[in-house]
Amino acid sequence: MVQYNFKKITMVPSGKDFVDIILSRTQRQTPTVVHKGYAISRLRQFYMRKVKYTQQNFYEKLSAIIDEFPRLDDIHPFYGDLLHVLYNKDHYKLALGQINTARNLISKISKDYIRLLKYGDSLYRCKTLKVAALGRMCTVVKKISPSLAYLEQIRQHMARLPSIDPNTRTILICGYPNVGKSSFINKITRADVDVQPYAFTTKSLFVGHTDYKYLRYQVIDTPGILDRPLEERNIIEMCSITALAHLRAAVLFFLDVSGSCGYSIAQQAALFHSIKSLFLNKPLLVVCNKIDLQPLESLSEEDRKLVMEMKDEASKTLNGGDDPELANGVLLSMSTLTEDGVIAVKNAACERLLNQRVEMKLKSKKINDCLNRFHVAMPKPRDGKERPPSIPQAVLEAKAAQANVEREKRKLEKDLENENGGAGVYSASLKKNYILPNDEWKEDLMPEIFEGHNVTDFVDPDILQRLQELEREEGLRMEGENEENDEMDEERELSLEEREALAEIRKKKSLLIQEHRIKKSTAESRSVIPRKFNKDKAFTSERMGRDLSRLGLDPSAAINRARSRSVSQRGRKRERSLAIEDEGEGMDIDQPNKKLRMRSRSRSQSRGPPGELVPGEGFKDSAQKTKAVKLAKKAAKKRNKDARRGEADRVILNMKPKHLFSGKRSIGKTDRR
The missing domain is CATH 3.40.50.300 (P-loop containing nucleotide triphosphate hydrolases)
Structure with missing residues (x-):
């Protein structure tokens, strides 16, 4: 097994990162709230805990660096000399020595300042001593920043070693x-x-x-x-x-x-x-x-x-x-x-x-310790008779039966390959397992290109099904032709005028279809003419008269009605403008016309009381409308209270946000937050 795995060495942070890591951990893991009303023993304990915790973290981190890096005197001479060749043994030992010195200095600083904190007489004095202790520890770590950077480079290089x-x-x-x-x-x-x-x-x-x-x-x-x-x-x-x-x-x-x-x-x-x-x-x-x-x-x-x-x-x-x-x-x-x-x-x-x-x-x-565990038994000859090793008949029969089974066993591709020249010479046939109606077809050569066409484009496994569909389609087409023939027979029975009318209808129908298709194809690229500039399709009484006449209706009554309505609207507009002029006599002359227009428009658009029934709103009477408005207001009241915009809005305001109502437990009671 490999004894030396340098890839497991932990990353060495830089001096600045080292300080940030330790101080951040101290801030997170120790109490942060203290008041000047606390007893002096409690204040001392609070700041002593901060100093001790910081020193302990520094000690653990620096000890991990010293322990994980290999000691050149303790490892195999091959690795010791290799590291000396690559990194210079003296520089390597000096860097680890500086880390060890910094660790001892930080322990000494902590010990000295805890002794001073025991005699701190106020919150200010204790806090000042704590700041000084942490500051001196961080200064020591910052001074060894070059050694930390050097060890990190060595760690990265050692991780790449085989x-x-x-x-x-x-x-x-x-x-x-x-x-x-x-x-x-x-x-x-x-x-x-x-x-x-x-x-x-x-x-x-x-x-x-x-x-x-x-x-x-x-x-x-x-x-x-x-x-x-x-x-x-x-x-x-x-x-x-x-x-x-x-x-x-x-x-x-x-x-x-x-x-x-x-x-x-x-x-x-x-x-x-x-x-x-x-x-x-x-x-x-x-x-x-x-x-x-x-x-x-x-x-x-x-x-x-x-x-x-x-x-x-x-x-x-x-x-x-x-x-x-x-x-x-x-x-x-x-x-x-x-x-x-x-x-x-x-x-x-x-x-x-x-x-x-x-x-x-x-x-x-070591061999002497092992020899007593081994004993090789050698039989002594009891007479001059030779006793050669013999194989029982049952074993020979079993071996022969096994050989027969192997002979009858189905030949594998590997066996065929060994028989026919081995790998690179024998090429396995991929066609011999094809499932075809006739085994003779398996080795047939099928052309890929025939008369300039790709053969696979014309090979279709569903050819019979497609043939049936084509026959069905052909039958439907024949039936349609028969129906057309029946229609033609019916046309022969029509008179000359009826035939001409029928031809006119068909011609118009085909023109409409053609026009519709053209419109459909050019719908995206065709520009739309605004309604006020489209003279042909302007909504005028003349156009209405033309359309009604085309339908075979008398347009005179509708045109007269439209004209009378437009005259009455003009009269109303005239009255409204006169009224505005009357009001304007008492106003300031410098008031712009736009304000007058806005005021008159708002008056014209004002409605009656909310309970008044307006035709088309869907209510039976005013009482039903009033009840519906009340119910709507009642339903919206709770939603407005929750600051929701509508019925689908799920936002519920957090009345007690956690980050404002929870915090670290201070020294003392822990039964409540």
Whole structure:
């Protein structure tokens, strides 16, 4: 299991946010109401509680920061050196030390001011001491703001570090930049490391996981290393050196035999010899990559000699230089592009690492504690007779019956695929499960395009139903034609004048239909003529006379009635205007005509008393109207009281808003708010 999970470290707030968080919590969690009439002991207790609570919150927050960040002396040396390479051990320890100092200072300030508050003689003195105590605590926190910001940056970076377990089975890949390390880890694990054709694409450690013999292996891809002194190496290279120095792992040293990485075999061999001290007591394999570009056999004599020297050194690191079997498997070749030899390299590394771990466990002292738990029983021979292992007949019969069942079992697609060349060669037929009236039709080829038309446009599963509908429609059409023929027969029986009238009616009907269709189609885009400018459709007595004459009625009586009504209205208007003029004699001459008009209009629109019955209102008499008005007023009274606009309005004013009638409980009684 992974022991170090830096993603769980809590976020470190900035100095200002830290102060805001603590003071806000103090304000929310402690009483806020105090009066000068309280006893002095109660006043002291009130402010002492504030100071103690603030100090306690500061202490808890700062302690959480100190405890959650790892101590470099207590964690695994790999992580200790890695953090030193990335963040500088001295700066890291100084920042945590300042946090610890601030925590102790805040505790001391709280202790001093609580001692002073015990002797506070007034509300003002106690409050002043409380303000001073909180102010000094906040000043201490603000002074360590740079350390808090530095630790927050470290926390964010540590959360992005891969979760590496230093004690599990590990395969470490190292070598010059751009020799194919990231391509290899992408092939054997599900890691997705960026691969580019230039150096130092990988700038940090990447982790993937693979399985071998039902065991999980951790594969680490390291950044490229250059052949130069240790003090000249940068942070990226030092990550690889740290991993090689501290992790017990099988090391794969990648060698680009083609030289396409930009470094010759001699340079790569020099790097191997400069860091070979880091490979001691670790299974080491020299992997010649990119053999698709340059096979190992076609190397020059010089380069081949360098490769053989590296092979001899690698066999020595396994503590088995004299064993030819171990020495033979040290040099492997592969190509990540064609995947030739990739799995063989992975299996060889896993096997060697497993053997080494088993040997180490056998050599350890723990094996002596475990040996007494194991007992292997070996029977002693009682005579010279041989007793070979025998299988009972019943077991053989059961095995044969099982084989027959498997033979008779329905062949699966997987079996057919294995029989016919495997994946990529065998193509399963999707047509063999078609449900058709005739099985011979299953493999028939159906054209997609025929004579320039898409065949699927003409394939209709409901063709028979559509055919029946067409026949039904054809029958209805035939019946209509028969009816038309009957009408034509009836027309033949008409006289010449009747036929002409009938033709005129049909022509007019078709014209009306056509006109209606035109109006309908252009209704949206047609402009509407205002009524006062539309002379053809003006509501005049002449138009009324034309319309009545067209209907065959005598319009004279209606026209005379309309004219007489218009004359009487003009007379009334004349009387009203005279009356206004009479009233105007007593008014001020400067009064504008608009006011006169408004006043006369309001008088003309005034109605009688509310109980008076007006025709068309729907009431039987004045008493019924008065009763209805009273009921309406009574119904509206409650609604008006609740400040509602209408019957559908659900607004009910909150007469006791909670934020005004509830608050924090003060020190003392808690039986009422």
